[in-house]
Amino acid sequence: MSTWDWQVFCKDTIDGEIVSRCFGGAGDVTYLDWLFSAWGWTLSVSLLALIVALVFGSLMGILRTTPNRGLVLAGNAWTELFRNIPLLVQIFLWYHVVPALIPPLRGVPSFLLVVLGLGLFTSARISEQVKAGIQSLPRGQRMAGLAMGFTLPQTYRHVLLPMAFRIVIPPLTSEAMNIVKNSSVAFAVSISELTLFALQAQEETARGIEIYLSVTGLYFITAFALNRAFHFIEARVRVPGMIGGGH
């Protein structure tokens, strides 16, 4: 147990033989192949869920700042609902309960259900940030937009949102990194992502430390890459003249 055995990744997943070039081929699958395919699932779940979360989170955040009380109530109810149930329970609801209650959803692959579950869970948190971003703008901006003869949607589109979205990029960055971390919950409904790989490969090979280290490293790299991507966007869309802005 005391020595490293990184060769475990070159083993065939079925017969345990060491494959000479570590990557299988012609029907053979090594643990290294499996690791990369699991990383692919983690990436796809995270990125698709991020899109779902951004779309619904922005929409609900915007609704919560409109003058219409009904819309505010709907946005608040959405946020409280998805924020106050544990993510794992929400994933189980999407996987076990929703298809049972809504028959047309029975054929939907579990991958998409998990994307929806993770995306809507995160949308509640993004809606909070978008709302806070819009509310942090001076009230005069909204009034100015309306006074110029813009309709309410035009005021949002041309006056409020361009600034609000720039303001919320830093908290959105940490939410994007959270999505990568939270995607690990998908193991519970048998999505073959990194955490499920870690659990199963650890059991099969008994080389837990090597397996867990590689998986932890990949989570780290993924979250870090997203962090850099958001910083790049933040730098590109900076408004001159603001604190922390360009020249």
Next chain:
Amino acid sequence: MLNLDFAFLTPQIISSYVLKGFAFSLQLTLVAMLGGIALGTVLALMRLSSRPWLALPAAAYVNTMRSIPLVMVILWFFLLIPLVIGRPLGAEMSAVITFTLFEAAYYSEIMRAGIQSIPKGQVAAGYALGMNYGQTMRLIVLPQAFRNMLPVLLTQTIILFQDTSLVYAIGAYDLLKGFEVAGKNFNRPVETYLVAATLYFAICFSLSMLVRKLQQRIAIIR
């Protein structure tokens, strides 16, 4: 089309399947909260120290914990604790240790922000009165930081309570597990998951309303 039947969830079934898990979830939340805040405060003080040999390890610990998914942290500890102590430890005990050490990283960030929000003059006043570092922290800075941060600490505790459901990964018997087992035994998983979700929602929603009330009261005092 809705073929839901909750009749099997009698008080007897609930007390034999769910209560044990509920008790564990609450226990885990409370221990991890108290232990996490205590350890987190120490970590925050270390990070704010001017001595690099104190600040750097604390920063490394907090940043590492915060960048790994909680499920992986749970699995890591479940794997490593038996190797370190030389004998297997139950899933429940392992979860308690994991959550305390993991949450300490999050609580420490909150406490750090709380301590940093105290005016420098308070520390200077402490020293001027002849107090040493420990007395200044314990009697002047920490009580204020703690009160300012109370709503955030409690919100983090609600998140902690939600996260305890992740002990699913190592098969510990918590609230969610209790419902799951009951659902399997009576072949009514849809109903039990719905009840579990409703219960979690009721608890977390009412707690977050209380925190909001508390926040308003604290805001008035200032």
